[in-house]
Amino acid sequence: MSLLIYLVVVSLLLPPANAQSSTVRLALTRDEGWLNPYTYQSGYPGWNIMTLVYDPLFYPDLNNEPIPWLVRDTRVSTDGRTWTLTLRPNIRWHDGRPLTSEDVKFTFEYAAKVTHSRWTPTTRNLDGVDAPNPQTVIFRLKQPDAGFRLRTLADVPILPKHVWEPVTTVAAARAFRNTVGSGPFRVEEVQDGQFYRLSANPQYFAGPVKVREVVLPIIRDATVSFTALQAGQIDANARTLSPELVAQFEKAAGIKVVRGAGFASTILQFNVEHPLLKDARLRRAIAGAINTTLMVRLLMLGYAVVGSPGYLHPDSPFYAQGLKFEGSKAKSVALLNEAGYLDRNRDGIREAQDGTPLQFTLLTLAGNPVRIRGAELIRTALKDVGIGVNIRVAEDAAIIDQVWPEFDVCKGRRFDMAVFGWSAPVMSRPTALVDLFHSNCQIGAINIGGYKNPQLDRLGEQLVVTVDPASQKQLAAEMQKIVAQDLPIHVLFYPDTIMAYRQSAYGRWAFQKGQGYVTKLSFVDPPK
Amino acid sequence: MLWRFFAAKGVQYALVLLFAVTLNFALPRMMPGSPLVFLAGEDVGFMTEAQRAQLYSAFGLDRPVWRQYAIYLGNLARGDLGHSFQQGRPVVEIILSRLRWTVLLVGISLLLATLIGIAWGTAAAWRRGRPLDLASLGGAMLLESTPSFWLAMIFIAVFAAGRGWFPVFGAMTPGAGLSGPAWIFDVAWHLVLPLATLTLVTIPGMFLIMRYSLLTVLGEQYISTARSKGVAERRIMFRHAMRNALLPVSTVFMLNLGYIVSGATVIETVFSYPGLGRLLFEAVLARDYPVLQGTFFIVTVSVILANIAADLVYPLIDPRVRHAR
Numbered sequence: 060m061s062l063l064i065y066l067v068v069v070s071l072l073l074p075p076a077n078a079q080s081s082t083v084r085l086a087l088t089r090d091e092g093w094l095n096p097y098t099y100q101s102g103y104p105g106w107n108i109m110t111l112v113y114d115p116l117f118y119p120d121l122n123n124e125p126i127p128w129l130v131r132d133t134r135v136s137t138d139g140r141t142w143t144l145t146l147r148p149n150i151r152w153h154d155g156r157p158l159t160s161e162d163v164k165f166t167f168e169y170a171a172k173v174t175h176s177r178w179t180p181t182t183r184n185l186d187g188v189d190a191p192n193p194q195t196v197i198f199r200l201k202q203p204d205a206g207f208r209l210r211t212l213a214d215v216p217i218l219p220k221h222v223w224e225p226v227t228t229v230a231a232a233r234a235f236r237n238t239v240g241s242g243p244f245r246v247e248e249v250q251d252g253q254f255y256r257l258s259a260n261p262q263y264f265a266g267p268v269k270v271r272e273v274v275l276p277i278i279r280d281a282t283v284s285f286t287a288l289q290a291g292q293i294d295a296n297a298r299t300l301s302p303e304l305v306a307q308f309e310k311a312a313g314i315k316v317v318r319g320a321g322f323a324s325t326i327l328q329f330n331v332e333h334p335l336l337k338d339a340r341l342r343r344a345i346a347g348a349i350n351t352t353l354m355v356r357l358l359m360l361g362y363a364v365v366g367s368p369g370y371l372h373p374d375s376p377f378y379a380q381g382l383k384f385e386g387s388k389a390k391s392v393a394l395l396n397e398a399g400y401l402d403r404n405r406d407g408i409r410e411a412q413d414g415t416p417l418q419f420t421l422l423t424l425a426g427n428p429v430r431i432r433g434a435e436l437i438r439t440a441l442k443d444v445g446i447g448v449n450i451r452v453a454e455d456a457a458i459i460d461q462v463w464p465e466f467d468v469c470k471g472r473r474f475d476m477a478v479f480g481w482s483a484p485v486m487s488r489p490t491a492l493v494d495l496f497h498s499n500c501q502i503g504a505i506n507i508g509g510y511k512n513p514q515l516d517r518l519g520e521q522l523v524v525t526v527d528p529a530s531q532k533q534l535a536a537e538m539q540k541i542v543a544q545d546l547p548i549h550v551l552f553y554p555d556t557i558m559a560y561r562q563s564a565y566g567r568w569a570f571q572k573g574q575g576y577v578t579k580l581s582f583v584d585p586p587k
Numbered sequence: 588m589l590w591r592f593f594a595a596k597g598v599q600y601a602l603v604l605l606f607a608v609t610l611n612f613a614l615p616r617m618m619p620g621s622p623l624v625f626l627a628g629e630d631v632g633f634m635t636e637a638q639r640a641q642l643y644s645a646f647g648l649d650r651p652v653w654r655q656y657a658i659y660l661g662n663l664a665r666g667d668l669g670h671s672f673q674q675g676r677p678v679v680e681i682i683l684s685r686l687r688w689t690v691l692l693v694g695i696s697l698l699l700a701t702l703i704g705i706a707w708g709t710a711a712a713w714r715r716g717r718p719l720d721l722a723s724l725g726g727a728m729l730l731e732s733t734p735s736f737w738l739a740m741i742f743i744a745v746f747a748a749g750r751g752w753f754p755v756f757g758a759m760t761p762g763a764g765l766s767g768p769a770w771i772f773d774v775a776w777h778l779v780l781p782l783a784t785l786t787l788v789t790i791p792g793m794f795l796i797m798r799y800s801l802l803t804v805l806g807e808q809y810i811s812t813a814r815s816k817g818v819a820e821r822r823i824m825f826r827h828a829m830r831n832a833l834l835p836v837s838t839v840f841m842l843n844l845g846y847i848v849s850g851a852t853v854i855e856t857v858f859s860y861p862g863l864g865r866l867l868f869e870a871v872l873a874r875d876y877p878v879l880q881g882t883f884f885i886v887t888v889s890v891i892l893a894n895i896a897a898d899l900v901y902p903l904i905d906p907r908v909r910h911a912r
Contacts, residue, residue, distance in 0.1 A: 099628075180633040
């Protein structure tokens with residue numbers, strides 16, 4: 060009897076969530092709307108979580124190579140402009156209706172009509188989508204597209220036509236709560252600002268889903284999210300572990316730390332249109348004075364890779380072998396002297412020929428302590444070679460307003476230099492070099508420094524229509540060499556992707572190179 | 588004469604409301620930065636001019652500012668606070684879902700802090716200059732200058748992560764699907780640490796006001812008279828001094844009552860508590876104009892209501908105001 064009472068008392072005291080071993084609790088950083096393709100918010104982990112509920116035609120594997128997902132067979136015409144895809148049989152929506160080529164056709168036509176920043180641009184090169192029979196879908200492209208498989212087919216989630224057809228405006232789509240998808244999970248519960256609860260789709264076409272239930276609590280504070288992991292109140296965290304916590308977590312019982320190359324970047328962005336900074340020699344001297352190896356050691360405690368001057372990470376399949384930035388303070392001083400930047404009035408700051416002092420404002424985001432400390436190191440380093448830097452820190456939207464007004468490169472820029480960075484997906488596609496560096500503001504959509512080089516433009520225009528991987532690699536290598544020469548940005552480092560989880564709760568996480576374990580492949584094996 | 592008083596007050600409050608509502612509209616739009624990324628997602632850079640235009644017009648941001656203002660006022664009059672840019676949901680729905688958590692946390696904390704502050708302040712004033720008073724004053728100063736996020740972190744480290752007595756984050760166990768008494772217990776269990784933190788940092792203010800106010804009263808002549816009449820110390824304290832000394836505390840309490848709905852941004856953020864303070868903070872970062880306007884509106888209205896309540900209640904507790912009118 061007393062044992063029974065004891066058991067009842069103990070079971071009441073235990074936090075209820077611990078009782079379900081088949082539930083995985085993965086902390087998110089922020090609210091992700093209703094988790095459908097028009098309401099999720101962040102590129103990472105929002106897109107990754109959304110694709111637990113919806114499926115694109117292809118899906119990036121652990122090496123970021125797109126593999127067929129909803130698709131069984133792919134045929135590309137010799138001119139690269141006609142893609143004929145055959146869908147797998149017996150794929151069903153969560154409501155039981157079959158997923159057919161009509162849904163695929165509808166999705167791309169919908170994306171073209173109802174604007175979304177990620178889906179709509181992928182339809183720009185589409186001449187049309189046909190659905191000759193329920194299993195076959197044909198994409199007709201205006202011109203061959205190097206990024207079609209990764210950026211379009213492995214990215215755009217397929218929408219159920221019968222659900223989305225009546226939702227015709229952007230505002231309606233943004234307010235639409237339906238989450239009927241085809242993915243391995245269904246959305247069961249959405250608690251505003253608190254958590255999401257997803258349950259496994261028992262009829263998933265690709266095979267059994269490895270977890271019965273996924274709970275996604277929203278934890279705003281990074282430190283608290285890792286405390287919760289340590290205390291066993293969550294099992295995994297979409298955030299990457301900050302370097303100072305790595306040693307502690309590696310020693311902690313029951314917690315496993317996974318680590319690999321990170322494809323996000325931390326860069327020093329120059330405004331190439333600035334009257335002084337348009338001089339590549341000055342940019343080279345600035346870059347040379349900054350000791351990036353020291354930065355990696357001091358700021359990242361070694362958990363980062365020193366930047367490559369061609370932007371792409373050495374672990375990227377498109378990295379130009381042997382590209383390395385060589386610089387030193389002595390070389391920078393020599394370069395500045397040679398280019399005529401001298402301290403004529405002996406105030407410690409050099410001046411240009413016309414007397415303008417080499418005094419710059421360096422912007423950085425308030426929410427990122429590592430970048431603020433990086434800015435401090437840059438200021439100290441540049442002072443040593445006679446270049447003055449004022450650091451200005453502000454919240455994200457205020458900084459973006461100066462560096463990238465309205466997220467539209469065509470609207471110009473109002474800054475000198477900024478410690479900035481790009482997220483991992485920018486690294487995993489070769490065409491990112493075009494987005495980053497093409498001089499036409501419509502094509503170089505993230506060329507926020509206003510960099511121009513006609514030779515690079517030509518190579519870029521060639522790259523976007525090249526489908527053969529070997530030729531892609533060659534073109535990308537040539538572009539990286541030009542970028543390394545001109546230095547429109549100086550890549551400081553690539554922080555490693557370090558993530559932690561509780562082994563006992565769930566140990567089958569799959570680590571996507573450069574990005575982390577928040578991927579569909581952590582919960583389901585690729586379809587055979 | 589009473590109706591004239593209320594008519595004057597009514598006009599006054601209506602003007603304040605209009606002014607505040609206008610400010611609520613203007614301030615978010617004066618901040619640098621664009622809500623575009625939250626309307627369309629992170630890849631806005633890749634959109635064409637036409638696609639951007641479609642988005643701006645879908646959310647009415649392409650209209651001249653005065654038009655937007657007129658529409659905003661019209662909608663407000665109909666009780667429509669619009670849809671969140673960020674979440675797509677109706678602002679009213681978001682605010683209501685956050686309001687209960689904030690009222691629970693901040694409301695209880697204000698009550699507790701006021702009661703404790705009054706008791707503590709009285710005890711200290713009674714023992715003025717003695718060790719208890721000096722220690723209390725030092726302790727209150729220390730607590731007053733403690734950053735709330737730091738205190739919250741310490742509590743989390745010691746009582747949540749360290750001892751495991753309380754949860755680290757949230758207002759309830761995510762995905763547990765509890766109901767009835769188990770749910771109430773779960774909510775209370777999650778409330779302990781944020782409530783303790785918020786109460787602790789609110790107490791010193793109440794303590795200092797109460798102590799100072801009581802000391803002022805104790806220096807009045809009628810207290811000396813009472814003493815010379817031979818009235819008992821305890822009776823002087825509770826009958827003569829404390830009732831008068833409570834007036835400033837009740838004013839502060841009333842004013843704070845209005846600010847309950849503005850939440851406790853820092854503590855709600857650290858504990859991932861789904862209150863209005865955190866909502867407001869996130870809306871600022873996202874340039875979510877409708878949510879900002881809606882939250883500010885709720886705060887404005889409740890501050891005004893608290894003032895009206897104070898106007899009505901004050902004559903009841905302070906006869907001098909009643910006679911002056």
